[in-house]
Amino acid sequence: MKLEEYLEKTAEDVDLELDRLFGAAPGELSKASAHLLIAGGKRLRPAVTILAADLVNKGCSREIFPAALALEVTHTFTLVHDDIMDDDSNRRGVPTVHCKWDTPTAILAGDVLYAEAFELITRSIADNLAKVLSVEILARTCVEICQGQHEDMSFEKRNDVLDYEYIDMVGKKTGKLYAAAAAIGGTLAGGNVKQTQALHDWGYFSGIAFQIQDDLIDLITPSEKSGKDQASDLSEGKQTLVAIKAREAGVDLSKFRKQNLSSEEIKEAIDMLEKAGIIDEVRKTAEDYVNRAKEMLSIFPDCDEKRLLTEITDYFITRGF
Amino acid sequence: MKLEEYLEKTAEDVDLELDRLFGAAPGELSKASAHLLIAGGKRLRPAVTILAADLVNKGCSREIFPAALALEVTHTFTLVHDDIMDDDSNRRGVPTVHCKWDTPTAILAGDVLYAEAFELITRSIADNLAKVLSVEILARTCVEICQGQHEDMSFEKRNDVLDYEYIDMVGKKTGKLYAAAAAIGGTLAGGNVKQTQALHDWGYFSGIAFQIQDDLIDLITPSEKSGKDQASDLSEGKQTLVAIKAREAGVDLSKFRKQNLSSEEIKEAIDMLEKAGIIDEVRKTAEDYVNRAKEMLSIFPDCDEKRLLTEITDYFITRGF
Numbered sequence: 001m002k003l004e005e006y007l008e009k010t011a012e013d014v015d016l017e018l019d020r021l022f023g024a025a026p027g028e029l030s031k032a033s034a035h036l037l038i039a040g041g042k043r044l045r046p047a048v049t050i051l052a053a054d055l056v057n058k059g060c061s062r063e064i065f066p067a068a069l070a071l072e073v074t075h076t077f078t079l080v081h082d083d084i085m086d087d088d089s090n091r092r093g094v095p096t097v098h099c100k101w102d103t104p105t106a107i108l109a110g111d112v113l114y115a116e117a118f119e120l121i122t123r124s125i126a127d128n129l130a131k132v133l134s135v136e137i138l139a140r141t142c143v144e145i146c147q148g149q150h151e152d153m154s155f156e157k158r159n160d161v162l163d164y165e166y167i168d169m170v171g172k173k174t175g176k177l178y179a180a181a182a183a184i185g186g187t188l189a190g191g192n193v194k195q196t197q198a199l200h201d202w203g204y205f206s207g208i209a210f211q212i213q214d215d216l217i218d219l220i221t222p223s224e225k226s227g228k229d230q231a232s233d234l235s236e237g238k239q240t241l242v243a244i245k246a247r248e249a250g251v252d253l254s255k256f257r258k259q260n261l262s263s264e265e266i267k268e269a270i271d272m273l274e275k276a277g278i279i280d281e282v283r284k285t286a287e288d289y290v291n292r293a294k295e296m297l298s299i300f301p302d303c304d305e306k307r308l309l310t311e312i313t314d315y316f317i318t319r320g321f
Numbered sequence: 322m323k324l325e326e327y328l329e330k331t332a333e334d335v336d337l338e339l340d341r342l343f344g345a346a347p348g349e350l351s352k353a354s355a356h357l358l359i360a361g362g363k364r365l366r367p368a369v370t371i372l373a374a375d376l377v378n379k380g381c382s383r384e385i386f387p388a389a390l391a392l393e394v395t396h397t398f399t400l401v402h403d404d405i406m407d408d409d410s411n412r413r414g415v416p417t418v419h420c421k422w423d424t425p426t427a428i429l430a431g432d433v434l435y436a437e438a439f440e441l442i443t444r445s446i447a448d449n450l451a452k453v454l455s456v457e458i459l460a461r462t463c464v465e466i467c468q469g470q471h472e473d474m475s476f477e478k479r480n481d482v483l484d485y486e487y488i489d490m491v492g493k494k495t496g497k498l499y500a501a502a503a504a505i506g507g508t509l510a511g512g513n514v515k516q517t518q519a520l521h522d523w524g525y526f527s528g529i530a531f532q533i534q535d536d537l538i539d540l541i542t543p544s545e546k547s548g549k550d551q552a553s554d555l556s557e558g559k560q561t562l563v564a565i566k567a568r569e570a571g572v573d574l575s576k577f578r579k580q581n582l583s584s585e586e587i588k589e590a591i592d593m594l595e596k597a598g599i600i601d602e603v604r605k606t607a608e609d610y611v612n613r614a615k616e617m618l619s620i621f622p623d624c625d626e627k628r629l630l631t632e633i634t635d636y637f638i639t640r641g642f
Contacts (some may be wrong), residue, residue, distance in 0.1 A: 029471040081432065085425035104406035104474060107428060110468045111402060114432070115463035118439050129447035136443045136455050142436035145428045150350040153425060254326045 001304070003311040010050060011043040011118045017069060022116075032101045032109035040091040041074065045071040045181040048312065052185030052199045055305035063125035064188040067134060070120035071181045074138065077113035078145055078177075079105055105258045123241075128189040141180040148172030161239040163248075167208060174214075175207030175314070184311075198296045202309065205293035210316040212286040215240040217321055218219075218278070220270065226321040231266045237260060241282050242273065251276045286317045322625070324632040331371060332364040338390060343437075344616030353422045358397045360413040366392040366502040369633065372619035373506030373520045374437040384446035385509040386457060391441035392502045395459065398434035398541075399426055399466055399498075407475065408420035414548075415620040420589040435463070455505045462501040468635075482560040482570075488529060496528030519617045522640075523630065527613035537560040537600070538642055541591065547642040552587045556580060562603050565595065572597045606640045 001009075017040070022034040027176035050061040061068070077319050082088075084106050085095040090096065098106035121134050139177075151169040155161050191199070215233060219242060223230045233240050237257040242308035256269050274280050293313045300306050322330075335360070343355040367389035371382040375387075382389070403409075405427050406418040411417065420429035442455050472490040476482050504519035512520070532593045534553060540563060544551045554561050558578040568573050577590050594600050621627050 027468070027471075028475075029468055081428050085428060097373050105471065107402050107406060111431075111435070111466045112464050114435055115460040115467075118456055119460035121465075122453050122460070128453050132443050132449050132456075135439055135453075137445070139436040139440035143433050145350070146433045147350055147438075150348075150426065150429050154349075156600075309451045 001308075003308055003315060006308055007042065008086040010047040011041075013065075014043040014046045014069065014072060016226070017058065017065070020070065021069070027107065028101070029108055029112065029299045032097050033112040034107050035094065035097055035100065035109070037073065037093060037113065039078075039094045041072070041092055043072060044312070045075055045177060048178060048181040048203060048309070049185035049310075051309050052182040053189035055189075055199075055300055055303065055309065056187035056191040056195055058082075058184045058303075060189045061185075064185065065198065066123035067188055068181075070117045070138065071119040071177070071184070073113050074142065074180075075177060077110045077117065078149070078159070080110035080113065082149060084110075085149070085235075100235070101226075102108055112246050118234055121184070124188050127190065130188050130190065137180050137183050140226060141176045144172040144176045155239040156236075158239065159237075159247075161244055164239060166239060166241050166244055169256055170211040171204060171208050171217060174211040174285075175204040178203035178207035178251075180209070194299065198299050201292045202296040202313070205289045205296065206313045206316055209286045209289035209293065209313065212289070213317045214240055215242055216282060216286070219266075219273075220279075223320050225277050230263075231261055231269065233258070234266070234269055235261050241285060242278060245272060245278050245281055246276070249276050250277060251278060283317075290314065290317055322629075323628055324636060327505045327551055327629055328363065328365070331368040332362075334386075335364040335367045335390065335393060336361070338386070340365045342390070347415050347442035349422070350426065350429055350433065352419050352421060353426050354414065354433040356383055356418055356421065356430070358434065359398060360415045362393070364393055365415065365633070366396055366498060366551040368398050369499060369524060369630070370506035372626050372630050372633075373503040373512075376510075376520075376621055376630065377508040377516055378626065379624075379626070382506075385506065387444035388447075388505055388509055389502075390499070391438045392439040392457065392505070394441060395463065395501075396498060398431045399470070400436065401431035401434065404468060404511055405431075406470070419624055426443060442505070445509050448511065451509050451511065454508050458504050458508065462497045465493040465497045468607065469495075469497070474475040477557075478559040478567075479560065481556075482565055484562060484565050486510040487560060487562050487565055491532035492525060492529050495532040496525040499524035499531070499536075515620065519620050523614050523617040523634070526610045526617065529636045530607045530610035530614065530634065533603060534640065535611070536563055536636045537603060537607070538640075540587075540594075541600075542642050551584075552582055552590065554576070555587075555590055556582050561597060562606060565600055566599050567594060567597070570597050572599060583599035604638075611635065611638055 019038050023038050025034060028037060049068040049071050053061045053064050079091060080097045082100045083091060084103055088096055089099045097109050099321050118135060121138060122131055148169050152173055179200045179312050182203035186196045186199040198258065217226060218233045219231055234253060235258060236254045245255060251272060253269065256265060294310055297306055342361050346355060346361050370389035370392050374382045374385050400412060401418045404412060405419045405424055409417055410420045418430050439456060442459060443452055469490050500521045503524035504517050507517045507520040532579055538547060539554045540552055555574060555577050556579060564574060572593060574590065576584060611634050615631055618627055618630060
């Protein structure tokens with residue numbers, strides 16, 4: 001099966017089950033909790049959990065499907081709380097929870113999802129030790145995501161962030177949840193320590209590449225295609241890998257740090273960055289992480305699941321939005 | 322051992338271990354997470370977990386001590402998030418997290434504690450199935466606490482809350498965490514379904530009695546003794562059991578719904594409520610829950626732990642602050 005088809009099929013399964021579990025719950029708080037969760041999304045993290053499980057123990061993914069949902073629910077909880085912190089008003093094509101309801105309801109809606117994620121782990125059909133280990137992985141991951149988000153916010157007040165600090169931050173904020181998605185799938189499927197660690201590291205490195213690509217997309221992809229403002233990171237002076245490498249190379253982007261950049265200005269900035277080799281350098285960094293991720297899968301024999309995970313890693317840095 | 326001594330000893334153990342685990346972690350987010358947690362408190366929930374475990378399997382409480390901490394960590398996470406929603410500025414004698422830091426940091430600090438609570442459950446020495454069940458109990462409990470807090474906030478916009486709605490709300494907001502504290506202690510100690518259910522129900526009914534007493538304390542205890550504003554619920558027109566029963570009895574408290582009530586006004590309100598028999602009726606309701614709670618323990622043979630749990634229930638409605 002082609003990756004695209006596989007992801008579509010998984011997303012359908014995930015949508016159906018999330019809708020069944022959360023779509024019809026009564027009460028405003030349940031509605032607020034379900035709001036972003038059932039508004040769609042690529043469902044990449046559940047796909048990773050399922051693939052990791054089938055890679056370790058072909059066919060077991062139906063049994064651990066609730067854990068795959070747990071990863072999407074965790075991701076959504078972080079989005080609901082992040083949207084409050086960043087005061088974002090739209091997400092997945094719908095108003096954010098604190099805008100549609102209010103901040104107290106959004107805090108509670110995120111907290112509800114947080115608990116549901118842990119409960120979903122326990123709903124899998126798997127060895128109890130594997131479930132306990134998966135709860136541990138998810139808990140540790142949530143702490144790291146919070147630390148990553150806190151670092152991301154603290155970077156906004158700084159202009160001297162170094163590239164390794166950036167990598168560490170996105171590793172926590174994005175890498176660790178992909179790492180958990182893969183490691184939990186492998187653990188519940190009965191994988192040994194070596195397999196689980198390899199899957200964890202695959203997810204971690206892939207997630208870092210994903211986030212670097214996200215920053216490139218923000219800069220390069222026109223808003224008609226991405227559905228988001230182009231070059232918003234540039235206009236906000238955000239410490240992305242592009243901004244950090246530009247500063248290190250002596251490229252001054254300060255004149256673009258203003259609201260409502262024109263398409264000419266965005267083009268000028270991209271030209272400057274391309275001429276200085278910054279964009280190539282950032283792409284190269286993302287590719288390095290992609291290669292490190294793929295290397296981690298070398299301990300597994302060739303099979304469809306391994307191929308699809310490899311293709312996911314490639315997709316992370318080839319996608320245009 | 323007397324209850325007072327027992328609670329003091331347990332609080333010391335809890336303080337020591339929380340300080341060791343959270344007191345010295347580096348970084349602002351860790352400091353914000355630890356802030357309220359290590360600021361003290363009665364540590365009643367961990368004491369309940371320990372007593373429930375020793376009631377089921379004498380001497381096993383050292384092995385499940387991390388789970389006892391998990392209950393205190395969960396309680397603190399809810400306080401950190403509730404303080405944001407209610408915009409309270411002081412708690413446990415220190416500034417609240419969102420006041421000392423800011424709202425985004427407080428959201429994240431609560432989220433960190435949330436994950437740590439689940440991780441602490443897994444750190445107990447117990448059967449893996451018991452750990453999985455405990456994770457399930459904690460997760461379900463957290464959902465219910467959130468629902469209780471949401472109902473509590475929605476009651477502020479209503480003047481027609483009925484007593485059973487109030488009981489259901491405080492049952493979720495306060496009862497369920499005591500229920501979880503006892504049920505998790507019993508489960509990890511190897512208790513059977515009957516024992517665990519009895520402990521759960523003991524905690525649930527005790528917690529409801531605790532909250533009714535909390536509302537009475539707010540009304541009756543002078544601020545010199547309680548450290549909080551006296552009659553703040555009355556002044557805010559909060560739908561407590563006192564307010565609901567007063568409304569049902571045709572006692573009009575609307576003139577006390579204003580800021581800065583004088584001690585004469587508070588005395589007048591208390592006199593009115595006493596004359597109408599409201600305070601006795603509310604006390605009677607709390608006593609009913611205390612009796613229902615104690616009944617739940619009848620399946621256990623007499624022992625120190627059973628006596629101490631019974632005394633905790635009595636203490637919940639005899640304490641003056």
